[in-house]
Amino acid sequence: MVASTVAPPVATRPQRPRSRSWLRLIVLLAIVTVVLYPLIWMIGTSVKSQEEIVNNIGLLPQVFTPGNYLDGWRNFDVSFGRFFLNSAMVSLLTVLGNAVSCLLAAYAFARLKFRLRGMWFAVMIGTLLLPGHVLIVPQYILFRSLGLVGGDWPYLPLLIPQFLATEAFFVFLMVQFMRGIPRELDEAARIDGAGAFGIFRHVILPLSRPALVTTAIFSFIWTWNEFFRQLVFLSNLSDYTVPVALTLFIDSTSQSAVGPMFAMAVLSLLPVFVFFVAFQRMLVEGINTSGLKG
Amino acid sequence: MALTTAPDPTRRGTGSVRPPAPRGGTGRIRHGEGLAGYVFLSPWLIGLMGITALPMLLSLYLSFTNYDILTPWSEVEWVGLANYERMFTRDPSWWHSVRVTLSFALIAVPLKLAAALGVALLLNRAWRGVGLFRGLFYLPSLLGGSVALAIVWVNMFNRDGAFNSFLALFGIEGKPWVNDPDWALETLMVLAIWQFGAPMVIFLAGLKQVPTELYEAASVDGAGKFRKFVNVTLPMLSPVIFFNLVLETINGFQGFTAAFVLSNGTGGPVDSTLMYTLNLYITGFTDLEMGYASAMAWVFLIAIALITVVFFSTGRFWVHYSDGEDH
Numbered sequence: 001m002v003a004s005t006v007a008p009p010v011a012t013r014p015q016r017p018r019s020r021s022w023l024r025l026i027v028l029l030a031i032v033t034v035v036l037y038p039l040i041w042m043i044g045t046s047v048k049s050q051e052e053i054v055n056n057i058g059l060l061p062q063v064f065t066p067g068n069y070l071d072g073w074r075n076f077d078v079s080f081g082r083f084f085l086n087s088a089m090v091s092l093l094t095v096l097g098n099a100v101s102c103l104l105a106a107y108a109f110a111r112l113k114f115r116l117r118g119m120w121f122a123v124m125i126g127t128l129l130l131p132g133h134v135l136i137v138p139q140y141i142l143f144r145s146l147g148l149v150g151g152d153w154p155y156l157p158l159l160i161p162q163f164l165a166t167e168a169f170f171v172f173l174m175v176q177f178m179r180g181i182p183r184e185l186d187e188a189a190r191i192d193g194a195g196a197f198g199i200f201r202h203v204i205l206p207l208s209r210p211a212l213v214t215t216a217i218f219s220f221i222w223t224w225n226e227f228f229r230q231l232v233f234l235s236n237l238s239d240y241t242v243p244v245a246l247t248l249f250i251d252s253t254s255q256s257a258v259g260p261m262f263a264m265a266v267l268s269l270l271p272v273f274v275f276f277v278a279f280q281r282m283l284v285e286g287i288n289t290s291g292l293k294g
Numbered sequence: 295m296a297l298t299t300a301p302d303p304t305r306r307g308t309g310s311v312r313p314p315a316p317r318g319g320t321g322r323i324r325h326g327e328g329l330a331g332y333v334f335l336s337p338w339l340i341g342l343m344g345i346t347a348l349p350m351l352l353s354l355y356l357s358f359t360n361y362d363i364l365t366p367w368s369e370v371e372w373v374g375l376a377n378y379e380r381m382f383t384r385d386p387s388w389w390h391s392v393r394v395t396l397s398f399a400l401i402a403v404p405l406k407l408a409a410a411l412g413v414a415l416l417l418n419r420a421w422r423g424v425g426l427f428r429g430l431f432y433l434p435s436l437l438g439g440s441v442a443l444a445i446v447w448v449n450m451f452n453r454d455g456a457f458n459s460f461l462a463l464f465g466i467e468g469k470p471w472v473n474d475p476d477w478a479l480e481t482l483m484v485l486a487i488w489q490f491g492a493p494m495v496i497f498l499a500g501l502k503q504v505p506t507e508l509y510e511a512a513s514v515d516g517a518g519k520f521r522k523f524v525n526v527t528l529p530m531l532s533p534v535i536f537f538n539l540v541l542e543t544i545n546g547f548q549g550f551t552a553a554f555v556l557s558n559g560t561g562g563p564v565d566s567t568l569m570y571t572l573n574l575y576i577t578g579f580t581d582l583e584m585g586y587a588s589a590m591a592w593v594f595l596i597a598i599a600l601i602t603v604v605f606f607s608t609g610r611f612w613v614h615y616s617d618g619e620d621h
Contacts, residue, residue, distance in 0.1 A: 024416055031413060032430055035488065039437070041456045042446045057459035105338035114331025124338070127346060131548050131598060133571045134591040137578045138349035138356065141363065164341025171338065196330035225440040227551045228571075232579060243441040243551075250445070250558050258449065265442035276436055280429045283436070284495050 046262035053258050065259065069267070072260030076248060078238050080264055083245040088271075090155055090230070090241055091223040097162035098170050098219045099212050105165045106174030107200050111186065127168045136232055143233070150235050157233045162219075170215045177211035178204060217279050221272050242268045357589035362582040370585075377589035388590070390565050391573035394479060398569065399546035402483040407538055409490040414497035415527075428498065432491035444485070444555035448472050451481040472556055475566040482552050482567060493538040500534035501527070529614040536613045540605050544598060550575070570594055 040059055046068055048061040056062060073080045108114070109121050143149050143157040165171055185203045194202060227243040234240055240248075246268060249261035276283065332339070357377055361370050381388050413431060417424055437443050450456045451471040458468030471477040504527060512522045528535075553567040554575075561568030561576065574594070578587030 028416055028427055032427065035431060035434060038446055038450055041450065054454050101337040104334045108331045108334035112331035112334060114328040129544060129602060133548060133574060134595045135349045137584050137587050137591060138352040142349060161341060161345045164345055165338035166341045166345050221436060227441050246441045246445060247555065250555060261445060265445050268442045269437055269440065272436055276433060284428060284432060
């Protein structure tokens with residue numbers, strides 16, 4: 001983690017007096033402690049016995065109780081392994097759908113000339129701020145009337161929109177990125193006889209890799225954490241994704257499930273944490289260049 | 295929706311929301327390219343029609359009916375404005391959810407942005423370790439929206455939770471905050487503020503853009519730290535502040551997950567966490583009053599659009615663009 005987070009030398013400003021920078025460091029360390037405390041407490045609680053969860057106010061357990069992880073994994077009729085597989089499948093297919101469909105749309109907006117382009121672009125920008133909650137009821141009705149809700153494979157209502165570039169944020173991000181690709185490359189390819197498809201295939205696609213990677217990472221993390229749509233569209237226990245399954249712990253209000261619940265909560269955040277460690281720079285720069293959500 | 299979004303605030307001068315101008319001005323469309331444009335655009339266009347526009351129209355129609363998912367379409371009744379009338383005049387829980395959502399956004403968003411700006415100012419110096427701190431502060435923004443974190447939060451502010459243990463160190467006796475109607479929403483506000491890292495990263499990028507000459511000039515004029523902050527930093531940062539404010543407010547209105555987890559999907563205790571979107575979910579998917587829920591969705595949409603318009607029309611009085619462009 002340290003390796004990926006060390007900052008490069010940034011702009012040069014005159015160094016402050018030593019004492020001042022110490023003070024700032026102490027303040028920052030205090031804030032970091034407060035910010036990280038819930039996460040460390042979460043991990044500590046996940047390996048505490050039920051008795052310690054109530055009585056031991058310390059961060060760490062006196063008796064290390066990893067059994068919570070086993071209990072949580074098998075707490076319901078369907079194992080958490082299944083929920084993780086479901087979540088992974090939905091997230092990875094969403095990544096694929098967003099990468100492909102948003103790239104195609106972005107190429108059209110950034111490079112091709114066609115009638116009404118300005119209008120469509122304005123519409124796309126308009127959908128950026130459109131709250132997803134507004135559309136959930138009619139989308140549910142439409143997908144249900146198509147027989148896609150609660151069927152053998154109930155993930156289509158979650159995935160179809162992702163293959164139709166409805167995440168305008170990623171389209172916008174890619175348009176912004178493609179603006180930076182020199183048009184001379186298009187012209188060169190055109191002289192070599194490439195048409196719109198050739199330019200896409202040989203110039204834009206290979207050069208858009210950084211934007212594709214940013215899209216893939218954000219799309220994975222957001223889908224992995226997403227709850228609202230998954231709650232609405234998934235109704236069978238064996239189809240549940242991790243976030244929906246976690247809410248089952250709240251239903252079973254018995255106090256004894258706190259340890260296992262925390263264990264599964266920790267596990268569910270692990271993929272996001274791994275992505276954070278691996279791609280921290282890219283994530284931070286991603287929200288900088290695109291400046292959205294987070 | 296004729297909304298416009300803020301241009302990328304961290305890249306001054308290039309932030310046009312128009313599509314990039316095709317080279318060679320408005321010349322005629324190259325043969326075949328017009329077709330190619332629509333071929334590449336087709337997935338997005340199908341999505342726009344089928345996933346966005348059609349549902350919006352359907353939802354508008356439904357908002358004038360008594361539709362629930364159980365009755366067949368042939369028996370759906372047109373009820374005119376009855377849903378809207380009920381919402382505004384006869385539904386105290388709707389008004390309540392509006393108050394809950396507004397107070398959440400009005401308190402949590404400014405505090406979150408203040409925290410983000412404050413920490414960004416602390417970090418805005420050239421020294422080793424900035425990257426590490428920036429990353430650690432950003433981490434909650436990645437995790438905080440999840441069900442898992444909401445579960446942790448609820449337990450942290452419960453009777454035996456970490457917060458009460460902390461208070462006990464000072465001899466203060468806590469209470470189960472999440473079960474107290476006066477405090478439950480506040481714990482959700484703290485969760486939102488805890489995720490200050492994302493706007494902080496945007497503030498940091500904005501602070502890097504402030505030219506050092508301005509600070510030097512202010513020093514020459516004898517300005518102290520505070521005056522420099524008020525007269526240089528704040529105006530130069532105002533586009534970024536504006537951008538974060540619009541975004542966080544709109545996100546704030548849509549808070550759902552944590553309220554759902556805290557109240558187990560009910561909006562309790564005593565409706566104290568009945569966020570607008572949670573109320574919409576309960577109306578549409580628990581009570582199955584989908585016609586009424588559609589009316590609620592349209593009011594929500596119009597409210598968000600209005601707030602965005604208000605932001606953008608007041609923005610020109612306090613947002614300072616250094617490149618002198620008329621935005």
